[in-house]
Amino acid sequence: MTSVRQWDILIIGNGALGLFLAEELATRGAGSIAVVGPRGRASGASQAAGAMLGSFGEVTPETLRTAPGRARFELGRAAHRMWPGVLRRLESEGAPGHRPLRVAQDSYVVLNTSGSYLDSANFAAITAALGAYGGPFEEVDPAGIAGYRPRADQRALRALHLPGEGAVDARRVIAALEARIVRQGVTLVDQEAEAVIAADGGVGGVRLADGSRLEAERVVVAAGARSGPLLRGVAQAADPMPTFAGRGFALVGRRMAGPPFESVVRTPNRAFACGLHVVPLGEGREYLGATNSVAAEPLNSVQMNDVHFLTQCAMQQLDEEITHHEIEEWRVGSRPVTLDGFPLIGWSALPGLYVLTGTYRDGFHCAPLLAANAANELEGKERLIDGMFAPSRGLIHTRTVEHAIEEYVEHCLAGWFESQAALHGTTGWLAGIYRRQATAFYSWLGLDFGLGPDLVAYAVSSRQNAREIRRGLREHGIQPGAGAASGSGSGSGPVSSAVAGG
Ligand SMILES: Cc1cc2nc3c(=O)[nH]c(=O)nc-3n(C[C@H](O)[C@H](O)[C@H](O)COP(=O)(O)OP(=O)(O)OC[C@H]3O[C@@H](n4cnc5c(N)ncnc54)[C@H](O)[C@@H]3O)c2cc1C
Incomplete structure (x- = not known):
C-alpha cells in the first residue's frame, strides 16, 4: 500500500534555491513545509559551487547591452545586498567559536x-x-x-x-540552512520526486521514487538541471522552456x-x-x-x-x-x-505549481532574493523581481544571428588559447573556421535570432545535440525556417567542420 502525507507547501529540490525558499517560508510561518531531495545531492550545482558572491566580476559586454540582461544583473545586485543579513541569521545559531x-x-x-x-x-x-x-x-x-x-x-x-x-563556503552554507530549517520544523525528505501529480485542475502533489505520495496544493519545482522532466507534461499550455x-x-x-x-x-x-x-x-x-x-x-x-x-x-x-x-x-x-540563458521564475500554467530554476552561473548568489520573491508569490503577495522571467514566457531574444556567431567565435578562440592548443595558422584563420562552423549551424537551423555561445558549442559538437536544440525550439513554439525542415541540403549537417567547438 502506498503512503500519503499532506503538506501546505512542497519544495522539490534541496539545492540553494530550495533550501533558501524553505527557510524564508518557515521564518514567515507559512505552514507545514517539506523539502524533497536526495541527501547526497549528486550532480547538484550548489554543492559544487565556489560560491562567489559576485555580480560585477561576472559582467560581460552582454550583461548591460539589453533590457533583459540589465534586469538579470540588477537582480544580482539586489541579492548581493541581502547577504550580510543572511549570514548574520545563519551564524547567529552556530556554536560559539564557529568559523x-x-x-x-x-x-x-x-x-x-x-x-x-x-x-x-x-x-x-x-x-x-x-x-x-x-x-x-x-x-x-x-x-x-x-x-x-x-x-x-x-x-x-x-x-x-x-x-x-x-x-x-557553499557546503557549510547548505549545512547551516538545513540545520536551521529543521529547527524551524521543516521536514527533509531524503528521496527523489518521480513526478508532479495534477489533481482537480491544479497541482496535487508529487510521487516519490519509492511509490509513496506527498500531497500539497502548492508545489515548487527547484530541482536544478533536473527540473525539466518534472515539469514536462504537467505545466500545460505551452511546454516549459527546454533546459x-x-x-x-x-x-x-x-x-x-x-x-x-x-x-x-x-x-x-x-x-x-x-x-x-x-x-x-x-x-x-x-x-x-x-x-x-x-x-x-x-x-x-x-x-x-x-x-x-x-x-x-x-x-x-x-x-x-x-x-x-x-x-x-x-x-x-x-x-x-x-535555452535562452535566462531563469525560469514564477507560477506555471498549472495552478499551484511554481517554478524556480535556470539560474545558470550565479544562482547561489541570487538565491536569497529569489527565495524571498517566491515566498511572496506563494503567499499571494507582490513579487520582488521583474515578471519577464515567468516560466510560461517565450524565449527572450537578445542576439541577432550575426552577433551570436561572432560571440561564439570569441569564446572558441578564448578556449583554444587557454587550453594551449597549438596554432599553425593565424588567429584570423582560426576565427574563420569557427565562424564557418557557426554560420553552417545557423543556416541549417534557419533561425532568425541567435543563441548563447555555450549552446552553439553544445549543438555543433554532435548531430544529435543539434537536432535536440531544434526539437527544443519546435517544442517551444518556434518553427525554425526551411533550412531546418529540410536538413542542411548538402547532407553534411551542422557539424561538418573539422574543428569541434572550444
Ligand atoms: C562548478 C560550479 C561553480 C559555481 N560557482 C558559482 C559561484 O561562484 N557563485 C554562484 O552564485 N553560483 C555558482 N554556480 C551556480 C550555482 O551553483 C547554481 O546557479 C545554483 O546553485 C543552482 O541552485 P539550485 O538549487 O537551483 O540547483 P541545484 O543546486 O542543482 O539543486 C537542485 C537539487 O535538486 C535535487 N534533485 C534533482 N532532481 C530531483 C528530484 N527528481 N527530486 C528531488 N530532488 C531532486 C538535486 O539533488 C539537487 O540537490 C556554480 C555552479 C557550478 C556547477
Missing part, C-alpha cells in the same frame, strides 16, 4: 593573455559597469595580490580589486607550499565558463574552479580533458605552488541552463 561562513571578503579580477580578446572585452565591460553602477573598485598592481604567483608568461598586467565581492545541464568541475586542494590566497582571485568570464578562480576556504584549503560544458542531462562524472584543463590553468595562471596541493575533493555539479 564564519563567509570565507573571502573581496575579489581581484586579473587580466592576463592566457585566453583571447574576449578577456579584454569582458575586463572593459566590468570596469564600465562598475562606473555605471557606482560599484567600489580600484585598479591595482597584480604583483601585490596575496598568493598570486603565476608562471612568468601567464602573469596578468592589470587587475581590479572589488572590495564588496567575496565568497561563502540543459552546464556541467562544471572544481577541486578543493590543501596548500602544501607558498603563501595562501586571502581573497577570491579570478579571470573574467571566458570560454563558455565563469572564468578561472580560486576561493580560499580557510584552514589551508583552496577551491579551484571551474569548467563549464553544456550537456543534455546532468552527469556525476567529469572528463579527463576537463581535469587536465583546470589543473593546468590553476598551476600556471594562479600560482605555480598549486602543483604541490593535496587534492581533497573533486566537485562536479550541473548548472541549470535554459
